Amino acid sequence: MLNRILNIAWKDLLHLWHNRLLLILVLFGAASEMLLIGWATGADVDDLTTVIVDYDDSTTSRSLIAALEDNDTFNLDDDAADDYRNNDDRDDALDDLFTSGNYVFNPEPVMLIEIPEGFEQQLQAGEQPEVLLTLNGAKALPSRTARRAAEEEILTFGAIERAKALAASESGQDVPVSAEQSAAIEQIVLTQLETTQANITVRYNEDLDRAHYTTPSEAAFVLYIMTIMAAALLLAREREYGTFEQLLVMPMRPFEIIIGKSISAMFVGYANFILLLGLMNVVFGVPVRGSLPLLLVLAIGYLFVELGRGFLVAMVTRTQNQALLVIMLIAFVDITFSGYAVPVESMPDVMQFVANFFPIRHWMIILRGILQKDIGLSVFWPQLVWLAGLGILINGATLWFFRRTLGEQR
Amino acid sequence: MRNNNHNHGNVIEVQQISKMFGSFTAVDSVTFDVPRGQIFGFLGPNGSGKTTTIRMLLGLLAPTSGTALVLGNDVRKQALNIRARLGYMSQKFTLYNDLTVEENLRFFGRAYGLHNQKLRDRIDYVLEMADLRGRERETPPNLSGGWRQRLALGAAILHEPDIVFLDEPTAGVDPLSRRAFWDLLYRISGQGTTIFVTTHYMDEAEHCENLAFIYFGRIIAQGAPGEIKAEHLPGDVIQVTPGSAADAMHVLTKAHQSGQIPGSVDVSLYGAQIHVLTQNADATRHQVLHTLEQAGQSYSDVDVIPPSLEDAFIRLVQAQN
Numbered sequence: 169m170l171n172r173i174l175n176i177a178w179k180d181l182l183h184l185w186h187n188r189l190l191l192i193l194v195l196f197g198a199a200s201e202m203l204l205i206g207w208a209t210g211a212d213v214d215d216l217t218t219v220i221v222d223y224d225d226s227t228t229s230r231s232l233i234a235a236l237e238d239n240d241t242f243n244l245d246d247d248a249a250d251d252y253r254n255n256d257d258r259d260d261a262l263d264d265l266f267t268s269g270n271y272v273f274n275p276e277p278v279m280l281i282e283i284p285e286g287f288e289q290q291l292q293a294g295e296q297p298e299v300l301l302t303l304n305g306a307k308a309l310p311s312r313t314a315r316r317a318a319e320e321e322i323l324t325f326g327a328i329e330r331a332k333a334l335a336a337s338e339s340g341q342d343v344p345v346s347a348e349q350s351a352a353i354e355q356i357v358l359t360q361l362e363t364t365q366a367n368i369t370v371r372y373n374e375d376l377d378r379a380h381y382t383t384p385s386e387a388a389f390v391l392y393i394m395t396i397m398a399a400a401l402l403l404a405r406e407r408e409y410g411t412f413e414q415l416l417v418m419p420m421r422p423f424e425i426i427i428g429k430s431i432s433a434m435f436v437g438y439a440n441f442i443l444l445l446g447l448m449n450v451v452f453g454v455p456v457r458g459s460l461p462l463l464l465v466l467a468i469g470y471l472f473v474e475l476g477r478g479f480l481v482a483m484v485t486r487t488q489n490q491a492l493l494v495i496m497l498i499a500f501v502d503i504t505f506s507g508y509a510v511p512v513e514s515m516p517d518v519m520q521f522v523a524n525f526f527p528i529r530h531w532m533i534i535l536r537g538i539l540q541k542d543i544g545l546s547v548f549w550p551q552l553v554w555l556a557g558l559g560i561l562i563n564g565a566t567l568w569f570f571r572r573t574l575g576e577q578r
Numbered sequence: 579m580r581n582n583n584h585n586h587g588n589v590i591e592v593q594q595i596s597k598m599f600g601s602f603t604a605v606d607s608v609t610f611d612v613p614r615g616q617i618f619g620f621l622g623p624n625g626s627g628k629t630t631t632i633r634m635l636l637g638l639l640a641p642t643s644g645t646a647l648v649l650g651n652d653v654r655k656q657a658l659n660i661r662a663r664l665g666y667m668s669q670k671f672t673l674y675n676d677l678t679v680e681e682n683l684r685f686f687g688r689a690y691g692l693h694n695q696k697l698r699d700r701i702d703y704v705l706e707m708a709d710l711r712g713r714e715r716e717t718p719p720n721l722s723g724g725w726r727q728r729l730a731l732g733a734a735i736l737h738e739p740d741i742v743f744l745d746e747p748t749a750g751v752d753p754l755s756r757r758a759f760w761d762l763l764y765r766i767s768g769q770g771t772t773i774f775v776t777t778h779y780m781d782e783a784e785h786c787e788n789l790a791f792i793y794f795g796r797i798i799a800q801g802a803p804g805e806i807k808a809e810h811l812p813g814d815v816i817q818v819t820p821g822s823a824a825d826a827m828h829v830l831t832k833a834h835q836s837g838q839i840p841g842s843v844d845v846s847l848y849g850a851q852i853h854v855l856t857q858n859a860d861a862t863r864h865q866v867l868h869t870l871e872q873a874g875q876s877y878s879d880v881d882v883i884p885p886s887l888e889d890a891f892i893r894l895v896q897a898q899n
Contacts, residue, residue, distance in 0.1 A: 175688040179677070186676040186717075410670040417636045418689045419662040 172420050176428025180402050181435065194398070198390035198440045199447055205386045206452045209378040213313045218242040219249045219265060220281045226288035232299075232325050236281070241317035245277060252280070266304045278304045278311040281318060291326070292333045328357045379452040380540065385508045387444040388535050392502070392528050395437030395471050397495055399478025402429050404491035407482065422570055430475050437471050458538035462545070466534055466552075473527045473555055476563035483569035502528050527562075530555050589614045589741050589772045590635065595644030597630050604630040606795035607644065612741075612774060612788070617767050619786030620776040621891075627795040628776040629669060632743050635774070636666055649740060662690055665739035665771075667730050669746045673718050679705075680714040683733060690737035704732035707762065724755025728762065735766055742766070744775040748782065760785055780888040791894060798894050803887055810894055811885040813843060813857040816866055821876035823850050829873040830854065830866065839865045846892050853889055 184191055220236065222229050236242055248265055255261035266276055282300035290297035299322050303311040331353045406412035415425055445463075448454040456463070481498070485491045503509055505523040512523045523529045530551035537543040545552065590612035597605040605627040612618040620628050633639040635648055637656025646653045651660045673682045683704060687697045705711050708728035710721075718726050727747060734742050744763075748756045760782065767773050775786070783789055784803050791799040791806065799806050820826030827847050834845045834854070841858025842865075856862035859882045870877050 171691075171693070172689065175685060179674070179681075179685045182677055182681055183674070409672065409675070410668060411672045411674060413638060413668060414666070414672040415689075416638060417661060417664065417666045419658040419691070420689065421658070 169421075169424060172424050173428040173431070176415075176420075176425060177431035177435075180429060180432035183402070183405075184432070184436070194394065194436050194440070195443075198394055199443055202383055202386045202390060202444050202447060203451065206379045206383045206448070209382045213310055214240045215243040216241055216279070216310050216314045217245050217275050217277045218279045218281065218314060218318075219245050219252060219277045220283070221249050221252055222283045223285045224283050224287035228288035228291060228329060229283045232283065232287075232322070235325050236318065236321055239317055239321055241314060248277060262302065266306070276304065276307075278307050279314040279318065291329045292336075294330065294333060294337075297326075324358070324361060327361065328354050331357050380454050383444075383448045383452050383454055384535055384539050385506070385532060387441065387448060388528065388532050389503070389506065389508055390444060391437050391441045391467065391471070392474055392531070393495075393499055394440050395433055395474045396478040396481070396498070397492075398433035398436040399429065399475045400481040400485075400491040400495055401488055402433055403479055403482035404485060404488045407485075408487040422567075426479065426566075426570070429479070430472070433475055433478065434468070434471055437474075438467065441467055454539060456539055457542040458544065459542075463535070463538045466538075469552075469559070470527065470531045470534075470555060473559040473562060476559065476566045477527075480562060480566045480569065483566060483573060502526055505529050507532050524554055525558065527555055527558050587614055588612060589649055590618075590774065591647040592631075592635075593645045595631075595634060595641040595646050597627075597634060597639060598642045603795050605634070605641075608790075608792070608795075608797050610790045610797060610800055612772060614740075614772055615767065615770055616787045617763060617773045617775065617785065619783045619789040620774065620792060621778065621780075621783045621789050622776075622792035623778055626792045628792060629745055631792070632666075632745050632774070632776060636664065636743060637661065662737065663740045665734035665737065665742035667734040667742070667744045667747055669749065671718065671726055671730060673726075673730055673733055675718050678715050678717055679710055679721075679729060682718070682729070683736060686733040687736050692737055700736050700738070704729075704736055707765070708732045722755075723751050724758065727751055727755065727759055731759070731762060731766075735771065739771065741772040741774060744773065746776055746778070748777070748779065756782070780886065780891060783887050791891070793895060793898055798898060799890070807885050807887060807890050810897075811855060811890045813841075813855055813885070814859045815883050815885045815889055816854040816856055816859065816863050817848070817851050817879075817881045817883050818854070818866060818870070818877050819851050819879040820870065821878075823847060823852060826870060826873075826875045826877070827852055829869060829875060833865075833869045838869065842866075844893055844896070846889070846896075848888070855885065855889065855893065 184194065218236070220233055222233060233244075237244055252261045252265050255264065262280070265280060280300075280302040282302070284297060284300065287297045287299070301315060301318060303315055305311060332350055335349065335353055403412075406415060416422075445456075449456065477498070478495075481491050481494050485494055505512065505519070505526040506528040507513075507523070512520055512529060515523065530548075533551050534548050537548055588611040590610075592608060592610050594607045594609050595605060596603065596607050608627075608631065620631065622628050630639065634641050635646060635653055637653050640654055648656075649660050649663060651657060674685070677685070680701065683701045684697065687693075687700060692700055705714065708725070708731070710725065710729060710732070713721065713725075718729065721729065731742075731744070731747065734744070748759055751759065756779075763773055763775070763785075775782075777783060786803065788802055789800060789806060790797050799810055801809065818826070827845070830839075830845050830852060833839050834842050839854070839856075840861045841856045842854055842862050843857060844855040846853050846855075854862060854866055863880065863882060867877070867880060
């Protein structure tokens with residue numbers, strides 16, 4: 169029995185070996201995808217193209233601009249500011265501004281900052297001048313980052329200028345106050361701001377490195393897609409080429425065929441998983457805080473659930489092409505409910521419940537939990553129960569289809 | 579005629595098996611036996627139920643009704659040890675196109691429980707038999723059709739099965755390769771393997787020791803080729819090659835139907851020739867030529883020949899319709 173199972177597994181690995189393009193995809197496709205995602209999301213969001221239009225043109229407004237310029241978040245585009253000022257139609261000018269990027273050397277601005285006329289005067293008079301921020305909502309994430317940084321910068325600046333104005337009026341001096349005084353006031357204000365600032369500690373991902381979030385998700389996703397694809401294609405190709413019938417007349421039991429095929433599909437998925445786990449740790453410093461052996465064992469269990477789905481796809485389709493299309497369809501839905509693109513917690517209640525029926529959802533929780541939080545079975549046992557249930561359901565359906573195919577082939 | 583007397587009994591016994599697909603009857607109450615060691619031909623046009631029958635015998639399809647014993651074992655519960663004694667070469671080429679000749683054979687051998695020296699010996703034998711020596715590392719798509727066919731046969735008999743089922747093994751293969759293929763079948767048969775082969779080539783059917791003639795799911799004749807001809811085509815065939823086969827056919831059919839040709843049983847078109855089946859060769863021959871001359875039809879080459887299986891086939895099919 170073992171010989172027959174291994175014979176099938178070996179043959180399927182030979183298919184992989186002979187199909188060099190597939191081999192390259194299997195070995196390096198997943199790794200390069202994860203590296204790219206990791207690098208792409210690993211950097212802080214900075215150097216955001218920002219346009220400042222200064223209608224006040226005063227010493228104060230220029231020092232606000234200087235302060236913003238010093239902030240790494242912004243990269244000021246002066247040409248765009250001039251163009252904007254020269255256009256009398258504001259709507260038209262805004263459209264021009266936010267569509268002006270050519271994306272290669274000159275990205276479109278994420279934010280426009282307008283300093284109104286009388287900015288300095290109002291500040292010195294103790295009034296509250298308004299600085300106008302216009303955000304480019306088409307770039308949601310960068311513009312949100314830019315907005316937060318600009319608000320902080322402008323508020324701090326305003327507080328300092330107000331304090332200076334106050335100090336000047338008290339001492340009956342003219343504004344500006346002397347350089348020493350101004351430095352002292354700035355120090356006081358900054359200290360005051362600091363005392364009221366929130367004291368933030370981040371657990372599990374101390375540097376809030378986004379790569380620590382994206383790469384495990386990517387690894388989970390890759391493990392899933394590689395396994396389900398390998399399983400589906402290895403079985404679908406036999407059905408498509410008519411070799412499946414040949415297997416069925418051989419002295420082998422159906423489950424021996426399935427186990428044999430599982431071994432090779434599992435090999436593909438598992439080899440990738442180990443590779444990605446290593447890369448994640450070495451390249452992006454994603455720690456394995458929990459039990460590595462537990463993770464490796466649970467990965468096998470999870471893979472069996474996904475293998476079942478892959479075989480199920482192959483049993484209800486007739487060709488590799490069809491199987492591939494069905495897998496793409498499944499993958500789109502799976503990604504949604506995996507919590508990879510959108511956190512499941514932020515979905516409507518109904519969708520949160522539906523998400524439970526997607527194995528990858530539970531696997532993501534387990535993987536992240538073990539990697540980042542050192543949690544064990546005592547915490548995620550509900551996930552295991554779900555996975556076990558889904559595994560029985562899916563593999564039962566696969567076996568049923570297999571038997572049906574055996575009974576009534578044509 | 580080879581001597582099969584040392585092997586007694588039937589390796590396949592089929593009693594009234596039918597297969598329905600929905601309301602369509604693919605195989606209709608078919609009964610036949612295949613004695614051990616024979617080359618048994620299953621003859622019939624495309625879609626007549628040949629493949630369905632083979633698949634039932636292999637345990638791939640459950641019969642709707644009736645019983646079929648293969649090696650004494652009911653096909654509904656095809657046990658592993660029985661399957662190990664059967665070989666199957668399907669209509670489609672079902673070796674793996676991306677694996678080399680050697681890898682394919684090794685996979686097939688191991689699947690049937692061969693290993694080590696035995697496996698190597700059998701692979702050597704098949705490579706030699708199929709004339710594939712030196713091509714072990716080639717993949718099937720690089721081989722010509724005839725070679726591929728022999729490789730597939732080799733894979734099917736690697737484990738020295740008691741029975742090998744061949745489903746239209748020579749479809750689409752050139753005549754020379756077909757001849758070589760049949761030489762191989764004789765060789766395998768000579769070693770005691772029973773061969774169950776489906777075909778729609780008449781010349782191949784003539785090579786079989788026993789035939790079953792299946793048409794629209796029903797067996798309409800069976801026996802040795804000679805017996806079938808004797809039973810369904812008593813008499814001789816007048817073969818005439820007219821100037822215009824279509825016109826001559828028209829004239830002769832009319833004469834035959836109005837009873838003007840003494841002894842004639844049937845008139846049929848046979849390529850560019852016309853075959854007139856007769857029980858009185860001389861009288862028929864005379865009248866046929868007379869009829870053609872009267873109608874102004876030219877002809878050449880008039881022969882009295884023994885009826886072929888194809889004549890019998892056409893006759894049988896016409897009788898059905």
